[in-house]
Amino acid sequence: MFMLNLNLFSNLFKREKFIKMFISKTGTQSNIDKLHKKLRFLFDWIYYKICYFCGKSSPSGVMCESCYKKININPPKSYKTFNKIEIFSITSYKDEVQKLIRGIKFHNQKEFASYAAQILFDFWKNTSYADTKFEIIPMPSHKKRVKERKYNHVDLIASEFSKLTGYPVNIELVCKVKDTVPQYKLNRTQRLENLKGAFSVNKEKYTGANLLLLDDICTTGVTLQEMIKALNKAGISKLCGLVLSNPE
DSSP states (O other), rough: OOOOOHHHHHHHOOOOOOHHHHHTSSHHHHHHHHHHHHHHHHHHHHOOOHHHHHBBBOTTTEEEEEEEETTOOOSOSSSSTTTEEEEEEEESOOOOOOHHHHHHHHHTTHHHHHHHHHHHHHTTTTSOOOOSSOOEOOOOOOHHHHHHHHOOOOHHHHHHHHHHHOOOOOOSSEEEOSSOHHHOGSHHHHHHHHHTTTTOOGGOOOOOOOOEEEEOSSSSSSSHHHHHHHHHHHHHOEEEEEEEEEOO
């Protein structure tokens, strides 16, 4: 996961060459050392070598290995069940994970999708379902939200998770047909009413596979429950849920 790509390697080579050439024109060794440190920090920032989460130098990219290791992964057991369908959650919605989700969802930090997928995979490979073949169904967003953000962040995470698991992604089976208000403002009763009839299933796009429903956070579980109800109503029952985070 923590590997430099060829473009970054080329940028780093150019950076070091420029720094050495520039500081050779300065005076004392003390001044050279100070200038070298300042220029290195500047070029680290330009070439994305500063960790988004702690602000320190990060050879591995926008999330340093130290911040990644701070994420506490839950035991590989289900977090909730709905109609005997297990929902797994990886970690608590706080600190690095909270910043990661908000970054990819609201601040156009699309590169975070690969880190989210790695966290999911580190958990999933230890569950009892690790050897089962699935098709990934990312939580859909209403077309209005997709138009505003230019993308569905869960689709990005699903695509990266697919690369790690080999599971195909199906974004045509379930769509969100109701433009719901943000769930965090509502109590459970209001959430149920808000999401009632929110999902539509195109059964023609069902391949018969086991389905892994993917989302970024499970608070009360109402969103996944309504998605499961819609799938069950369409006669689809081979389901499992996987979310990146849950409330503490």
